[in-house]
Amino acid sequence: MDPQLEAFHNRLRKMDRHYGKWARRKGLEAYRVYDADLEAFPLTVDRYGDRLYVAVYARGEAADTEGYRDDIATALEVDPDRIHFKIRERQSGKQQYEKLAEIGREFPVAEYGRRFYVNLHDYLDTGLFLDHRETRRMVGEAASGKRILNLFAYTCSFGVYAATGGAVRVDNLDLSNTYLDWGKRNFILNGLDPAGHGFLREDALSWLRGPVRERYDLIVLDPPTFSNSKMMDAVLNTQRDHAELVNRSLDRLLPGGTLYFSTNYRKFRLDENAISGQLREITARTLPQDFRKKNLHRSWKVSHPSPTDS
Numbered sequence: 001m002d003p004q005l006e007a008f009h010n011r012l013r014k015m016d017r018h019y020g021k022w023a024r025r026k027g028l029e030a031y032r033v034y035d036a037d038l039e040a041f042p043l044t045v046d047r048y049g050d051r052l053y054v055a056v057y058a059r060g061e062a063a064d065t066e067g068y069r070d071d072i073a074t075a076l077e078v079d080p081d082r083i084h085f086k087i088r089e090r091q092s093g094k095q096q097y098e099k100l101a102e103i104g105r106e107f108p109v110a111e112y113g114r115r116f117y118v119n120l121h122d123y124l125d126t127g128l129f130l131d132h133r134e135t136r137r138m139v140g141e142a143a144s145g146k147r148i149l150n151l152f153a154y155t156c157s158f159g160v161y162a163a164t165g166g167a168v169r170v171d172n173l174d175l176s177n178t179y180l181d182w183g184k185r186n187f188i189l190n191g192l193d194p195a196g197h198g199f200l201r202e203d204a205l206s207w208l209r210g211p212v213r214e215r216y217d218l219i220v221l222d223p224p225t226f227s228n229s230k231m232m233d234a235v236l237n238t239q240r241d242h243a244e245l246v247n248r249s250l251d252r253l254l255p256g257g258t259l260y261f262s263t264n265y266r267k268f269r270l271d272e273n274a275i276s277g278q279l280r281e282i283t284a285r286t287l288p289q290d291f292r293k294k295n296l297h298r299s300w301k302v303s304h305p306s307p308t309d310s
Contacts, residue, residue, distance in 0.1 A: 004038075004040045004041075005071065007038060008038055008040070008041045008071065008075070009071065009074070009075040011034065011037055011038060012033065012034055012045065012072065012075040012076055013075055013076065015033050015034055015037070016033050016034075016047075016076055019031055019032070019033055019047075019290050020033075020047075022289070022290070023047075023290075026112070027110060027111070027112055027113060028110065028111055028112070028133075029047075029048070029049050029109040029110040029111070030046065030047065030048045030049070030109040030110075030111060030116075030118065030128060030130055031046065031047055031130065031288075031290045032044060032045070032046050032047075032130060032288075032290040032291050033045045033046065033047055033052075033076075033290075035290075035291055035292045035293055036057070036293065037292065041068075042056070042057040043055060043056045043057060043068060045072060046126075046130060048107075048109050048118050048120060048126065049107065049109050050082060051082045051083070051084060051120060052072065052076070052078060052082065052083045052084065053084050053086070053120050053126060054068060054069075054072065054083060054084065054085050054086070055085075055086050055087075056068065056085060056086070056087050065085045065087075068085070069083050069085070084120035084121060086124070105119055105120075105121045105122065106118060106119040106127070106182075108189060109128070111128070111133060111136075112133075112136075112137055112140075113164075114160055114161065114164055114190055115186075115189050115190060116128045116155070116157055116160065116186050116189070117155070117182065117185055117186055117189060127154075127155045127182060128155065128157055129154075129157075130288065130290075130291070131264075131287070131288060131291055131296040131297055132157075132158075132222070132262070132286070132297070133288050134285065134286045134287070134288055135158075135260060135262065135286045135299060136157055136158055136161045137161065138260070138285070138286070139158050139161050139162055139165070139218065139220060139260065140161035140162060140164060140165035141165060142165070142218060142258065143161070143162040143163075143165035143166055143167040143218065144165055144166035144167070145166060145167075145168060146162075146167050146168065146216075146217035146218050147167065147168060147169050147170075147171075147214075147215075147216045147217050147218075147254075148162040148163075148167045148169070148170040148171070148216060148217070148218050148219070148220070149170075149171050149173070149216040149218075149219040149220070149249075149252060150162065150170060150171065150172045150173065150219075150220045151173050151204050151208075151219065151220060151221050151222070151223070151249065152173070152174060152204055152221070152222055152223045152224065153172035153173055153174040153179070153180070153183060154174060154179050154183075155179050155182040155183050155186055156172045156174075156179075156180070156182070156183025156184075156186055156187065156199070157183075157186065158220045158222075159172040159183060159186075159187070159197065160183075160186050160187060160190050160192070162218070162220075163187065163190075163192050163197060164190055164192065167218075169196070169197055169198070170197045170198070171197065171198035171200060171214075171216075172197065172198060172199050172200065173198075173200040173202050173204055173207065174200075174201065174202075174204075175201065175202065175203055175204070176201075177201055180199045180200075180201060183199060184199060204223070204236075204245075205236055205241065205244075205245065208244075208245065208248035208249065208251075208252075209248065212251055212252055214252070215252050215253060215254045215257075216252055216253060216254060216257060217253075217254050217256075217257045217258070218257060218258050218259075218260070219249050219252065219253055219257070219258075219259045219260070220260050221245060221246065221249050221259060221260065221261045221262070222260075222261075222262045222263070223236065223238045223241075223242075223245060223263065224236065224238065225237075225238050225239075225263065225264060225265040238263050238265055238268070239265060239267075239268060239269070242261075242263070242268075242270070242271070243271050243274035243275050245261075246259065246261055246275050246277065246302060247274075247275060247276050247277075249261075250276060250277045250302065250304060253303075253304060255304060256303075256304075257303065257304070258301060258302070258303055259277065259301070259302040259303070260299065260300075260301060260302075261299070261300045261302055262286070262297050262298065262299040262300070263297060263298055264296065264297045266295050268298060270298075270300070275302070276305060277302040277303055277304055277305060278302065278303050278304070278305055279300050279301075279302055280300060280301045280302075281298065281299070281300050282299050282300060282301050283297070283298045283299050283300075285299075286299045
């Protein structure tokens with residue numbers, strides 16, 4: 001066997017054994033096995049229950065997914081039909097909110113006592129962003145007795161953590177009915193009645209620019225890097241718009257409340273001077289152990305300025 005390929009096989013086996021034991025102790029059925037650890041093999045391998053989700057990072061040439069399928073199946077002794085591929089290229093605009101197919105093939109996975117439906121076939125993403133696992137847990141631990149706003153809610157996983165953590169109400173806001181419906185199924189899967197919470201189909205930036213009718217104890221703000229969906233009133237650019245997003249979210253925060261802001265944009269530069277709240281970066285606390293690359297996302301805890309600052 002080629003020495004590089006042998007090293008790849010050995011790395012897959014080693015990481016699968018190590019993180020498999022770790023995940024069982026944590027109660028996780030979805031976690032990262034291989035994180036582009038070897039330069040010659042630019043891909044990630046995630047386990048979702050008894051299936052594998054492999055993201056191949058395109059470098060200008062066509063990715064040999066079938067070759068990878070054979071290598072991974074051999075190394076990890078997995079049925080090749082249970083290995084699912086996505087080619088990761090630079091995405092923009094409304095692509096993140098579009099289906100790749102019309103086939104509904106979802107199944108549940110467990111995470112810290114909750115369960116979530118994932119779909120490894122039909123969308124550009126699986127329905128559960130694994131790198132925000134620890135942030136979700138933080139939200140769940142802080143949610144008891146509180147009113148929560150989950151902006152850019154996607155499939156409402158933050159909302160599930162908040163509701164199962166004892167929130168009195170969670171309002172999940174997203175532009176896509178497809179994902180809000182998925183979020184409702186996630187609520188039901190966890191024994192939650194969606195009717196007791198909000199699922200709001202709105203363009204978040206436009207909604208935040210509207211009148212403030214309710215305020216919340218905790219707000220989750222995790223916008224996409226960029227979006228220009230035809231359903232939106234304006235193009236969203238998180239680098240350009242983040243200060244407005246944060247400040248307008250703070251307008252909806254009750255005194256003593258908390259805003260969790262995060263972004264996956266790797267070149268992101270925070271404009272601290274343009275933000276009215278008190279900022280504390282918490283990125284190190286939110287990075288999962290199974291993700292070895294430390295530039296996954298950045299996260300901040302934001303609160304209203306104290307009276308002495310006003």
